Amino acid sequence: RGYDILDVATTCEFEEIAHLLVHGKLPTRAELAAYKHKLRSLRGIPAALKAALEQLPASTHPM
Numbered sequence: 475r476g477y478d479i480l481d482v483a484t485t486c487e488f489e490e491i492a493h494l495l496v497h498g499k500l501p502t503r504a505e506l507a508a509y510k511h512k513l514r515s516l517r518g519i520p521a522a523l524k525a526a527l528e529q530l531p532a533s534t535h536p537m
Contacts, residue, residue, distance in 0.1 A: 490515060493506070 475498055482491060486500070493501040493509050501509055 475494060477494070477500070482494070488496075488508075489510050490500055490506060492513070493499075493505065
């Protein structure tokens with residue numbers, strides 16, 4: 475995409491690189507803030523799933 479991988483790897487945050495991969499360019503400050511907000515909003519899990527997981531005994535095998 476025209477960026478030196480060493481520069482990107484040493485100077486960019488995860489969200490900047492994700493934006494670059496999805497949108498084809500590094501984000502502006504405003505785009506980065508909006509993208510971080512969007513990613514944060516997608517990190518949660520549904521309440522029903524959370525409740526079901528909390529009901530599992532701590533000794534339950536992870537697989």
